[in-house]
Every structure is written in C-alpha cells, then in structure tokens.
Amino acid sequence: MPALYRYAAGALAVLTLLAGIWWHGHSRGAAGMQAEWDADRARLNTKLLAQERSARAAEQQHAQALATIDAKYQENERNAQLETDRLRAQLRAGTVRLSVPVVSGSCSLSATGVGAGGSDGAARADIQPAVADDLVALAADADTAVRQLSACQAVVRADRLIAD
16 A cells, blocks of 8 residues: 555645646736736826827817807907997987988988088988987897807817817
8 A cells, every 4th residue: 555655645746746837837927917917008098198188188278269269259249339339329419320322302301412421412311310229229230140150150160170
C-alpha cells in the first residue's frame, strides 16, 4: 500500500501544482483583462466628457444667439411703440396730418392745393384725425407682424446653424 499512497500523493501534488498554475494564469489574465477594460472605459469616458463639453458649449452659444435675437426684437418693439405713440400724439394735436390725393372736382370736400411734403400741385384731402389714428394703428400692427416674422426667421437661422 505504501506504493499506492506514493502514487496518490504524487498525483495529488501534480494536480495541486496544475491547479496552482491554472489559478495563477487565470488571475494574471483576469487582471490583464481588467486593466484593458479599465483603460477602455477611461478612454471612452474621456471621449464622452469631451463630447459633452462640446455640446454644452454649442448649447450656450445657441442660447446666447437666441438671447441676442430676443434683445434686438424687444428693443425694436420698444422703439416702434415709441414712434407710433409719438405719431398718434402728433395726429391728435394736429401738428401732423394725413392726406390723400384727390382729383379736383371729384368730391365735395375742400381740397388743398399742395399736400404736406409735396410740391407737385396735386389736390389733396385731409383724413379725419380719428381715421388717421386708426390707419396708424393698423400700420403699427402690420409692422409688429413684420418684426415678429423677422425675429422668427432669425431664430430659425440660429437653429439651422446648430443643426449643421
């Protein structure tokens, strides 16, 4: 039996040695793979951070462009409102009059010989102040629509710059 024990002990020693070698190789290989995975993850994280920074910079640039468009729109609206208010006040005070050209003798209104700002000698008829005020209000509304459309177009252009 001692020979059988010797063979069993030898076989156990060989199996233990093989298991140790396998374990050592496995753990070194796993550590190497883990190191590769960690390096890949770090590289991908760096790339992702760079993309996020770029996206944030583009978003901030877009927000600044929209803020500039809004500020310009608001300033144009204020200036237009002031101009409209000034013109309407002048119409009410009678310092400014609106007139239309008329053919002499075509209406029973008394027509002036020379219109305001015109020297062509064409007959003109003054528009009543209330009607002139309504016309100025309509023109102001139309101008507001044009300014709004221009601001919308500027926003679309800014959005297209971001998309490209």
